[in-house]
Amino acid sequence: MKHFFSFILLAIFALAFIQCGSSSGPGDTMKEFFGAVEKNDVGAVSDLLAPEVKAMLGDKKLEKVIAEKSEEITEKGGIANIEITEEKIEEDTANIKFKITYGNGDKKEEKGKLMKIDGTWKVGVSK
Numbered sequence: 001m002k003h004f005f006s007f008i009l010l011a012i013f014a015l016a017f018i019q020c021g022s023s024s025g026p027g028d029t030m031k032e033f034f035g036a037v038e039k040n041d042v043g044a045v046s047d048l049l050a051p052e053v054k055a056m057l058g059d060k061k062l063e064k065v066i067a068e069k070s071e072e073i074t075e076k077g078g079i080a081n082i083e084i085t086e087e088k089i090e091e092d093t094a095n096i097k098f099k100i101t102y103g104n105g106d107k108k109e110e111k112g113k114l115m116k117i118d119g120t121w122k123v124g125v126s127k
Helices: 002-022 026-038 042-048 051-057 059-075
Strands: 079-090 093-102 107-117 120-123
Touching: 026 042, 026 059, 026 079, 026 093, 026 107, 026 120, 042 059, 051 059
Parallel strands: none
Antiparallel strands: 079 093, 093 107, 107 120
């Protein structure tokens, strides 16, 4: 019986470790967001957006904006790298600064705001 409880305890710790290791931070979410935009993956982009942003844009405008940005990224040779240069997290809000390097060598510095909603970082509106 003692071994059984030890096994259960070990399983609980392993599960907790796996869950902690798999959660992504706001920088990871922003990288995932731009990867989805690059692929023109409207569903993935929508999943990464805060509900207020989706409501503000609406489905048709969101599709149009993603298609335009995807084409713009493709014309620059795709995204070669995204470097998070600053990440400030306060409770359930994060402000990040990052640098996008495109395949053609162009670089662009950006900033973004994310909100943690139900334990998941979502891309919001920067002010």
